Amino acid sequence: DGGITQSPKYLFRKEGQNVTLSCEQNLNHDAMYWYRQDPGQGLRLIYYSQIVNDFQKGDIAEGYSVSREKKESFPLTVTSAQKNPTAFYLCASNIQHYSNQPQHFGDGTRLSIL
Amino acid sequence: GNSVTQMEGPVTLSEEAFLTINCTYTATGYPSLFWYVQYPGEGLQLLLKATKADDKGSNKGFEATYRKETTSFHLEKGSVQVSDSAVYFCALTYSGGGADGLTFGKGTHLIIQP
Numbered sequence: 001d002g003g004i005t006q007s008p009k010y011l012f013r014k015e016g017q018n019v020t021l022s023c024e025q026n027l028n029h030d031a032m033y034w035y036r037q038d039p040g041q042g043l044r045l046i047y048y049s050q051i052v053n054d055f056q057k058g059d060i061a062e063g064y065s066v067s068r069e070k071k072e073s074f075p076l077t078v079t080s081a082q083k084n085p086t087a088f089y090l091c092a093s094n095i096q097h098y099s100n101q102p103q104h105f106g107d108g109t110r111l112s113i114l
Numbered sequence: 115g116n117s118v119t120q121m122e123g124p125v126t127l128s129e130e131a132f133l134t135i136n137c138t139y140t141a142t143g144y145p146s147l148f149w150y151v152q153y154p155g156e157g158l159q160l161l162l163k164a165t166k167a168d169d170k171g172s173n174k175g176f177e178a179t180y181r182k183e184t185t186s187f188h189l190e191k192g193s194v195q196v197s198d199s200a201v202y203f204c205a206l207t208y209s210g211g212g213a214d215g216l217t218f219g220k221g222t223h224l225i226i227q228p
Binding site: 004006033040041042043090092099100101102103104105106107108110 | 145146148150155156157158159160163165203207216218219220221223
C-alpha cells in the first residue's frame with residue numbers, strides 16, 4: 001500500500017542534542033511538508049519542499065532544518081537551537097504543492113525532552 | 115492571506131445526537147476545502163473534501179457543503195457514535211499559487227458519550 005512512514009513513533013532528546021525525524025513516502029508525490037502540533041492547538045507549518053533539492057521555510061522554521069536529496073525522503077532535524085521542541089510532528093505529502101488535492105499524512109512522531 | 119475559523123471545543127454529545135461543527139474561511143480565488151479527522155496518537159486522515167462551490171463531500175455518514183456565499187463548510191452527521199470521538203480539522207488549499215500548502219483551523223475536539 002502507498003503511504004507515508006514516519007519514524008520513530010516516539011523520540012527523546014537531551015539538552016543540546018540534535019535529533020532527526022524520518023519521513024518516507026512511496027506515493028510518488030513531488031511536495032512534502034513538516035508540521036508541528038502542540039496540545040490543543042492546530043498544525044503549524046515548519047518547512048515544505050515542492051521538489052527534490054528545494055525547500056522553503058514555513059511559519060516556524062527557526063531551530064529546525066531539512067533536506068530533500070531524494071523524492072521519497074524529507075527528514076527533519078530538530079536542532080539544539082529549538083528551545084521548546086516537545087510536540088507532535090507530522091509529515092505530509094501532496095502530488096504537487098499547488099494542487100486542489102488533499103495532503104496525505106503520516107502517523108506522526110512524538111518528541112519529548114529528557 | 116488565507117484563514118480558517120472553527121468552533122472551539124470540546125464539543126460533548128450523547129450517542130445518536132446530531133452533530134454540527136462550524137467552519138468558515140477567508141481565501142482569495144476558489145479554494146478547495148477539506149475536513150480531516152485525528153484519532154488519539156495518530157496522524158490526520160482525510161474525511162471528506164469539496165473542490166468547488168455547492169459541492170457536497172460525504173464519507174462515513176459525515177457531510178459538508180461548500181457554500182461560497184457564506185464562505186462556510188460546516189461538518190454534519192445525523193447520528194454520532196462513540197467511535198466518532200476525535201479531533202476534527204477544517205482546512206483549505208488554493209491551487210492558484212501564493213499559498214503554503216494547507217491552511218488549517220485550530221481543530222475541534224469531539225467527545226461522544228455512551
